[in-house]
Amino acid sequence: MKIQQKQSMKVFIYHHLKEAILARQLPPGKQLIENEISRTLNISRTPIRNAINLLADEGLVDIVPNKGAFVTNPTKEEILQAYDLRKRLEIMAANQAIEFLVENDFKKMESYIAEEKEALFTKNITNYLKANQDFHMSYTQKCGNKFLIDFVKKLINQTSIYLILFDIVFEEDPSAEPYGYKEHLEIVQLLKQKKRKELKVCLENHFDNAIDSLNIHQEYKDLKEIFKTY
Structure with a gap:
């Protein structure tokens, strides 16, 4: 059950962030701060990190080592x-x-x-x-x-x-x-x-x-x- 809950939360976060990017509610270059989302939803950072990784695989998010994840911001x-x-x-x-x-x-x-x-x-x-x-x-x-x-x-x-x-x-x-x-x-x-x-x-x-x-x-x-x- 816990695995299913983590999976569904990952999907939930993934879809919300993706829809926000598609709807241009989050600007290019916006940092996706895991702690902020974690506090807002009162959950651990694991499903958040997994959701962000999915967005990175699609090219919508850039993950910068030692800095964090950002909505892709091409020059x-x-x-x-x-x-x-x-x-x-x-x-x-x-x-x-x-x-x-x-x-x-x-x-x-x-x-x-x-x-x-x-x-x-x-x-x-x-x-x-x-x-x-x-x-x-x-x-x-x-x-x-x-x-x-x-x-x-x-x-x-x-x-x-x-x-x-x-x-x-x-x-x-x-x-x-x-x-x-x-x-x-x-x-x-x-x-x-x-x-x-x-x-x-x-x-x-x-x-x-x-x-x-x-x-x-x-x-x-x-x-x-x-x-x-x-």
């Missing part, structure tokens, strides 16, 4: 480097995949775009990230280069964290109209038509727009508030 230069490399690799992958895509691949892409559009307008970031990744990987996986596929997937996971932290589409601002799914529709058409030059330009613009949509300003909460309803 502007790191973000630009990640997007620039992803742009270059995805253009390469799309160019190699273009001869191997068939009608069923395009149908899958269009279904992912429909899921993405729904998630954007309902501001469901979890569903959006999955649909977005599925879309980009749908043509990347047809490039035939295992290493290129692995690198692109890793960069998608990394840049997804930047979307979670900074993309203005997921702020509660009705004036921020979703746009990404429209660009994905254009990518599909260019892949169908095998227009390599136009596709390269489209993908370049797509990633440049993604960078432009990142912004850093948000109302944040104190760590104790995340668990105040417990």
